[in-house]
Amino acid sequence: MAPIISKIVNRFDFTQTRRLNILGIKIDRVDFALTLDLIDAWVMQRRAASDAPPLCRQICTVNPEFIVDARRDPAFAQVLAGADLCVPDGAGVLWAARRVGQPLRERVTGSDGIYRICARAAARGWRVYLLGAAPGVAEQAAARLTTHYPGLRVVGCYAGSPADAEWPDIRARLDAAAPDILFVAYGHPRQDFWIDRHRAELPAAVAIGVGGAFDFVAGVAQRAPVWMQRRNLEWLHRLVTQPWRWRRMLKLPVFVGLVVMERRRADG
Numbered sequence: 001m002a003p004i005i006s007k008i009v010n011r012f013d014f015t016q017t018r019r020l021n022i023l024g025i026k027i028d029r030v031d032f033a034l035t036l037d038l039i040d041a042w043v044m045q046r047r048a049a050s051d052a053p054p055l056c057r058q059i060c061t062v063n064p065e066f067i068v069d070a071r072r073d074p075a076f077a078q079v080l081a082g083a084d085l086c087v088p089d090g091a092g093v094l095w096a097a098r099r100v101g102q103p104l105r106e107r108v109t110g111s112d113g114i115y116r117i118c119a120r121a122a123a124r125g126w127r128v129y130l131l132g133a134a135p136g137v138a139e140q141a142a143a144r145l146t147t148h149y150p151g152l153r154v155v156g157c158y159a160g161s162p163a164d165a166e167w168p169d170i171r172a173r174l175d176a177a178a179p180d181i182l183f184v185a186y187g188h189p190r191q192d193f194w195i196d197r198h199r200a201e202l203p204a205a206v207a208i209g210v211g212g213a214f215d216f217v218a219g220v221a222q223r224a225p226v227w228m229q230r231r232n233l234e235w236l237h238r239l240v241t242q243p244w245r246w247r248r249m250l251k252l253p254v255f256v257g258l259v260v261m262e263r264r265r266a267d268g
Helices: 002-010 032-048 064-072 074-082 091-099 110-124 137-148 164-177 190-198 213-218 226-230 234-241 243-249 251-267
Strands: 019-022 025-028 057-062 085-088 127-132 153-158 181-185 206-209
Touching: 019 091, 025 064, 025 074, 032 057, 032 085, 032 110, 032 206, 057 064, 057 074, 057 190, 064 074, 064 091, 064 251, 074 190, 085 091, 091 251, 110 127, 110 137, 110 181, 110 206, 110 213, 127 137, 127 164, 137 153, 137 213, 153 164, 181 190, 181 213, 190 206
Parallel strands: 025 085, 057 085, 057 206, 127 153, 127 181, 181 206
Antiparallel strands: 019 025
């Protein structure tokens, strides 16, 4: 098992050559295939080290909103800096990468990632836990995922909240379930702060914040049509279907402006 783990981890050496810096925030140069292989290695590492298991790995799905918020909030910037993997989520991140001459292969989103990770989990026998969203949504999502991926082991679902008062109950549930993969759907940035705060005590090998992914899987909310996803227009679909998000959407033009100014400074 150890040679297999080493082979996978060596494909991603966690050096600056594998990381892209956008406005001071690191983005790991990964696609879905490498991300899944890294998760595979981390699960194997955790399972193989029962006496002194490694710290739960944190994955953050970084989009332009994350980057703008991190520039304004040093505490959030520190969470991203401490994450084990910051995957490129958002068309704006891919655009910015092209602007600095370091193009990325694809977006690695939480909304798509939950399906791909669950497919790998079903094949490998990983134990999956769904935490967050509104009451009952995680259970609906789990039912759909287990139907879609026969053999998927969903070992628990709970809405809960990221409030400190909830932690003892959540910890007891997680300890009893002993998941390999923990999906956390408390929304940005609460889910990322929550994972960072508790990762030393989380029994999972990997924890990833997935935002509204449970809602999409359960059918409570609708993702943009595929043609809009392919044309990087998901932001427009969200603005039309969720107009209350308009203030958050304003961060996208702020991000674009910051990237353009940064590039002009770099060009002299």
